[in-house]
Amino acid sequence: MSGFDLLIRGGLLVDGTGRPGRPADVGVAAGRLTVLAPGEAPRTGAAEVIDARGRVVAPGFVDVHTHSDGVTLLGPSGGRSALVRASVLQGVTTEICGNCGSSLFPALPERLPAMRAETRITFGGDVGAYADFAGFAAAHAEVPRANHLASLVGHGTLRAGVLGPVDRPARPDELRTMCALLDASLAQGAAGLSTGLIYTPGSYAGTDEVVALAAVAARHGKPYVTHLRDEMSRVEEALEEAIEISRRSGAALHVSHHKTAGRYAWGRTERTLPRIAALRAEGMDVTCDVYPYTAGSTALAAMLPPWANDGGLGALTARLGDPAQRDRMRRAIAEGVPGWENTVGNGGWDRISVACAPRHPQAEGRTVADLAASAGADPLDVAADLLVAEAGEVTIISHSMVEEDVRRVLAAPYAMIGSDGVPKPGGRPHPRWAGTFPRVLGRYVRELGLLRLEEAVHKMTGMAAARFGLTGRGVVGDGAHADLVVFDPATVADRATFTEPLLPPAGIDAVVAGGEVVVRGGEETGARPGKVLTL
Numbered sequence: 001m002s003g004f005d006l007l008i009r010g011g012l013l014v015d016g017t018g019r020p021g022r023p024a025d026v027g028v029a030a031g032r033l034t035v036l037a038p039g040e041a042p043r044t045g046a047a048e049v050i051d052a053r054g055r056v057v058a059p060g061f062v063d064v065h066t067h068s069d070g071v072t073l074l075g076p077s078g079g080r081s082a083l084v085r086a087s088v089l090q091g092v093t094t095e096i097c098g099n100c101g102s103s104l105f106p107a108l109p110e111r112l113p114a115m116r117a118e119t120r121i122t123f124g125g126d127v128g129a130y131a132d133f134a135g136f137a138a139a140h141a142e143v144p145r146a147n148h149l150a151s152l153v154g155h156g157t158l159r160a161g162v163l164g165p166v167d168r169p170a171r172p173d174e175l176r177t178m179c180a181l182l183d184a185s186l187a188q189g190a191a192g193l194s195t196g197l198i199y200t201p202g203s204y205a206g207t208d209e210v211v212a213l214a215a216v217a218a219r220h221g222k223p224y225v226t227h228l229r230d231e232m233s234r235v236e237e238a239l240e241e242a243i244e245i246s247r248r249s250g251a252a253l254h255v256s257h258h259k260t261a262g263r264y265a266w267g268r269t270e271r272t273l274p275r276i277a278a279l280r281a282e283g284m285d286v287t288c289d290v291y292p293y294t295a296g297s298t299a300l301a302a303m304l305p306p307w308a309n310d311g312g313l314g315a316l317t318a319r320l321g322d323p324a325q326r327d328r329m330r331r332a333i334a335e336g337v338p339g340w341e342n343t344v345g346n347g348g349w350d351r352i353s354v355a356c357a358p359r360h361p362q363a364e365g366r367t368v369a370d371l372a373a374s375a376g377a378d379p380l381d382v383a384a385d386l387l388v389a390e391a392g393e394v395t396i397i398s399h400s401m402v403e404e405d406v407r408r409v410l411a412a413p414y415a416m417i418g419s420d421g422v423p424k425p426g427g428r429p430h431p432r433w434a435g436t437f438p439r440v441l442g443r444y445v446r447e448l449g450l451l452r453l454e455e456a457v458h459k460m461t462g463m464a465a466a467r468f469g470l471t472g473r474g475v476v477g478d479g480a481h482a483d484l485v486v487f488d489p490a491t492v493a494d495r496a497t498f499t500e501p502l503l504p505p506a507g508i509d510a511v512v513a514g515g516e517v518v519v520r521g522g523e524e525t526g527a528r529p530g531k532v533l534t535l
């Protein structure tokens, strides 16, 4: 009974299964857990004791949807450590990156230099591009980290890694190569296949291409994870495409950051969620994730029609220099393009604010409509000028959802929590990277009573681990991996805002990853036990 490295004593154990919390002590030895009845543990014999009276002890949170693929590879300088820290300080012990069709692998060797040049721009520094999951994992293994990282295989990356960033169907031989690269990375331990069918180059693919790739994931027993082709006026058709892909391929379906955004789709979760519930009742394996905010965040370039991005960032900025091409883009936004989501047409430039434009900090936090009014210019020209000046890389925040839809998705019994955080140096990123998990526990559990505490914790832990095959994680039980979070249910809350997006939360007292205390008293300890997980 003695010899624990760590003993967490006197807390309410909410074990990640969804079952009611119960008083229990939790011991950690050699990176594994032992659950003890209160008072069963010896008074001495643990190297460290955490007093958890009045606190909840839960499995470490699994952030199922991040874009943190490269942030630790940027190195520790400047504001980067604040970015890396934000996830751990909210209690996240495993991040799942490679979402929305974008990962740092795989690619044919001859495509790697061009892809590395693109990731240098999109990640804000030289994070590399890798031939396969093993190369990605090896690069991460060189950089100590506090929590664990798993990665999906991004379809957009895979496509660019074989065809280049071009607007055309894949030839049969190219599709075979994509399937082979995907198969190799899944065999090495990647978590599944992701698509971002609103983003180029993923949007250039038709349904059949994705079915062929999802079938490879199915053979590995890994999920098809998708940012739907449309989350706005055509969200129901886009959901049906995802269902078709899952049915034809045999892969389990996971819908990323489910939302029905833009004025034409507000309230549409009253149709999408019953559709998913009915499929589950028929026995189909379908789940989703959600972040607890009514604003999203993406690239400014994604506000432009797909043909504008054909050929990658260099081709985009060249087109933006041509007034006739700008007029074509303006018309496409006003009139729509079949099969294209068209965020601005669904909402307006007054709902799009600049989050990150490193050479134009004065624009950050302001809407494109507001910048255009000040300059006496057309909003598309303001956006185009900004993109040209920033070499194509500007992040935006899109205030596109209504609270009722967010609450309905959060309450769905198959919805897990993902931040969709985009940790990039500079600017004012979306506060979800630093606030998602405490915001669910503070606002939606304690203040609004939308979820029971045990349900919310299950969505953040056991449900997520089951979906992504994180064996031995997500549930506190004897022999499980020692990933834990200790929080105060009376005070836990997000503090990050759109003006101060990296403020750490309140009430997250301690975080344990791989058996080591990585956060104590709300501060990082400096321990770096995190690993890249091979699944």
Ligand SMILES: [Zn+2]
Pocket (backbone or CB within 6 Å): 099, 100, 196, 227, 256, 257
């Ligand atoms: Zn996405």
